[in-house]
Amino acid sequence: MLTIKSLIIHSSATIRDAMACIELSAKGVALLVDDEGRFLTTVTDGDLRRAILSGHRLETPIMEFRPPTQKSVTAPVGTSRSQQIKIMMDAGIRHLPLLDSTSAPVELAMSDELLTESEPVQAVIMAGGFGKRLRPLTDNVPKPMLSVGGKPLMERTIESLQQAGIRRINVTTHYMPEKITGYFGNGNQLGVELSYVSEDMPLGTAGALRLVNEVDDPILVMNGDILTNIDYRSMLDFHRENSADLTVAVRQYDYQVPYGVIEAEDSVVKSLREKPKYQSLVNAGIYLLEPTVRRHIPLDTRYDMTDLIDTLLSEDLKVVCFPVMEYWLDIGQPEDFAKAQEDVYKPRWAA
Structure with missing residues (x-):
């Protein structure tokens, strides 16, 4: 307590x-x-x-x-x-x-x-990928259904959405869809309303959004292979405060050059930095977008979120980034899956 x-x-x-x-x-x-x-x-x-x-x-x-x-x-x-x-x-x-x-x-x-009202947001979980990099773990089960800490990864995602007041959830499927639909059904047992969108062909991380029923509320889109306890309410507040057309969640990524870096003009050395450390913001695979943004996505064409962001920027629409401070892990490789089993929401900023 x-x-x-x-x-x-x-x-x-x-x-x-x-x-x-x-x-x-x-x-x-x-x-x-x-x-x-x-x-x-x-x-x-x-x-x-x-x-x-x-x-x-x-x-x-x-x-x-x-x-x-x-x-x-x-x-x-x-x-x-x-x-x-x-x-x-x-x-x-x-x-x-x-x-x-x-x-x-x-x-x-x-x-x-x-207050117990639901948030006026519709979520979309992208769960159609083959999970090729995780084979043989994904030979007989889609990646979002891999067990993490005793329950499917996607069940953890749905629970976190439900706890944030997000009740309407769409799931895009392609690879072994029956494994997902047979387990979750209509979502009632988890306190949500689940709908499924089947992709006849992989449409990318944005293309399948054109198959989702039209709504008037913001759409929260996330990759199905992410383990996180991000605060979705804070992301929605941030999106509204910035009057954004699209908000992309980002992570701070640190990388260190393993060598001394020389800065020179022609052949004249100006400085030497020994193993410098750089920081960048990287895409965390979670997006919040206004419903009007969907009209920029072509029909029946593979189209990724990176393509959509490029389009919005070219048309001077507002794209903002939301820093993820909470636990976040992209389960793309076997070593990531092993780490997920160890962590299962271990506080990232604990001393």
């Missing part, structure tokens, strides 16, 4: 400290307090993602980009449930710290727990 102490970080905390706190509590927020335990401000996963996109390092102190002058909405402990909901709805927030007479946080109200 989580206590308020598990949500608290102190004024000397870094981005890494806040990430660890948020991931371990799974509440999407940390509460920053001073040396006397008095509440200063909230630090949400959205704050951290924006800080990373702005170029801040993991060791950057929270106070450097989230000073206490940025006041957070709070309420006194004992505030009624209905009033808590009203305060959060009026302020457009998901977390409401409840403070005692000394300004110390003693409880945290969350709109996700007080």
Whole structure:
């Protein structure tokens, strides 16, 4: 059982400290307090993602980009449930710290727990691939049905979507579709509405979206071979805040050159960097797009998300990236599958 102490970080905390706190509590927020335990401000996963996109390092102190002058909405402990909901709805927030007479946080109200409405989002899980790189594991079962920690990978994905309030889910199938449809049926046993889209030929990571029934809500698309505990609600909030046409989830990828790198002009050496380390943002295989974007996808043609993003950019539509701070693993190789068995949501930012 989580206590308020598990949500608290102190004024000397870094981005890494806040990430660890948020991931371990799974509440999407940390509460920053001073040396006397008095509440200063909230630090949400959205704050951290924006800080990373702005170029801040993991060791950057929270106070450097989230000073206490940025006041957070709070309420006194004992505030009624209905009033808590009203305060959060009026302020457009998901977390409401409840403070005692000394300004110390003693409880945290969350709109996700007080409200039970489904999110107005339709999800699409791409589960039609052959999983060739995972053979022989996929000789008799499609990759999303591989067992991870005692249950199919796709079952873990559906459970995380359901917990985020996403109830309408489409599954695109091609390779051994009966293994998927026979196991999940209509999805009622998992608290969701499952529909299936069969690809007569592989249509790529975007092409199958033209086969999904038209909707007026945003569409969350994800590859079926991903193990993650990403916060889908935060991604939706981020997408809305940025008024994006398409949001692509990204991971920070570090790579180190194993040699000394020389920078030269003609034959004149200007600098030498020994085994430099570089950082890049890489595609995490999870996308959120407005329904109008589907008209840019050709019918009955193989078309990948990278093609769609290129098209949107060429037409000056807004594509933004959402940093994934939570656990994420692309199960593409046998060694990835072995790692998934070991991890099964081990906190990535734990010390």
